[in-house]
Amino acid sequence: MFGIFKPRTFFNLANTSIFWLKIILAFALIVGLILALVFSPIDYLQKDTVRIMYVHVPSSWISLFIFLIIGISSFISLIFKVRVFSVYAKSLAPIGLVFSLISVVTGSLWGYPTWGTFWSWDGRLTSMFVLVLTYILYVYLWSFIKNYNLAEKITNIVGIVGLINIPIIKFSVAWWNTLHQPASITLTAAPTIHSSMLAPLLIMFFSFCILSLIIFLIRYKYEIINFRVNKK
Amino acid sequence: MILNFLNMSGYGLYIWLSYAFTALSLISLYYVSVKKLNSIKNIEHLYQSEKIEEVSVSAQATKF
Numbered sequence: 001m002f003g004i005f006k007p008r009t010f011f012n013l014a015n016t017s018i019f020w021l022k023i024i025l026a027f028a029l030i031v032g033l034i035l036a037l038v039f040s041p042i043d044y045l046q047k048d049t050v051r052i053m054y055v056h057v058p059s060s061w062i063s064l065f066i067f068l069i070i071g072i073s074s075f076i077s078l079i080f081k082v083r084v085f086s087v088y089a090k091s092l093a094p095i096g097l098v099f100s101l102i103s104v105v106t107g108s109l110w111g112y113p114t115w116g117t118f119w120s121w122d123g124r125l126t127s128m129f130v131l132v133l134t135y136i137l138y139v140y141l142w143s144f145i146k147n148y149n150l151a152e153k154i155t156n157i158v159g160i161v162g163l164i165n166i167p168i169i170k171f172s173v174a175w176w177n178t179l180h181q182p183a184s185i186t187l188t189a190a191p192t193i194h195s196s197m198l199a200p201l202l203i204m205f206f207s208f209c210i211l212s213l214i215i216f217l218i219r220y221k222y223e224i225i226n227f228r229v230n231k232k
Numbered sequence: 233m234i235l236n237f238l239n240m241s242g243y244g245l246y247i248w249l250s251y252a253f254t255a256l257s258l259i260s261l262y263y264v265s266v267k268k269l270n271s272i273k274n275i276e277h278l279y280q281s282e283k284i285e286e287v288s289v290s291a292q293a294t295k296f
Contacts, residue, residue, distance in 0.1 A: 037251075038237075048240035051247050055254045098261045106250040113243050211258060215265050222269040229275055 011224065014217035021214050028207040035200035050197070052110040058205035059102040060128070062212055066096035067131060067159075068166055070138070074159030077152065086152045087227070089159055090142055091219040095212050097135035104128055115179050123172035124180035127165055134162040148230070 036054035043050035070089040077086040107125070108118040119125065138158050145151035173182045240247045
């Protein structure tokens with residue numbers, strides 16, 4: 001059932017695709033940054049600070065999506081004993097951690113000129129902070145526990161338990177009164193954001209996805225070789 | 233015109249700090265990942281060359 005996820009398949013994919021992914025990334029990033037910083041219109045209330053959205057929102061989406069994959073991979077690894085899924089999760093965790101940090105820091109930098117404060121312990125900001133802590137715990141456990149099997153089991157549990165936080169982050173703006181604005185883009189409704197702002201946002205999101213994929217393939221290669229070397 | 237662009241209607245500090253932090257974090261993550269992969273590749277080459285040496289030594293031993 002999990003045959004397509006074999007390390008060899010991903011190894012071949014990594015070797016052949018990284019070069020082309022870098023070219024796509026360069027092109028998308030240049031277009032995205034020009035649209036975001038030059039051509040995108042200013043917001044009538046937030047003025048130019050709205051440009052922070054083009055790095056803040058894609059980073060938040062990716063950090064949430066990566067943790068979702070980590071949680072699902074941890075579940076498959078723990079229940080079906082398919083080791084390669086814990087390697088996927090281990091390779092993805094540092095990427096998710098960096099994107100969640102970017103989300104929190106750029107959110108604070110956006111918050112000060114708009115809300116008048118860098119930080120507030122409201123639903124969205126606190127749950128996002130919990131996500132950063134979960135990522136730190138996950139990455140730390142992998143490097144702290146030397147026994148691979150034990151580290152795998154414990155991190156799998158952290159990955160599954162951490163999944164609880166994902167819907168909390170998503171719906172925090174609906175469940176509680178927060179400083180954070182509600183989502184402008186959802187999967188179920190038409191976006192409430194103008195196309196001149198939506199285009200750079202989606203292009204920046206696409207660029208960050210490609211960059212995440214490149215770094216994931218590099219880290220996955222490292223983890224597989226590391227596993228082989230340690231086995232010897 | 234360039235100064236106006238950098239100033240971003242007075243919010244330049246927040247905007248450029250956000251973009252700089254994002255760029256720095258992602259570039260660091262990429263380079264750390266590449267460095268780690270290169271270091272482990274060297275170790276694997278060492279293992280492989282040791283293995284080849286072992287094989288050639290054992291082949292010579294069987295010859296004699």
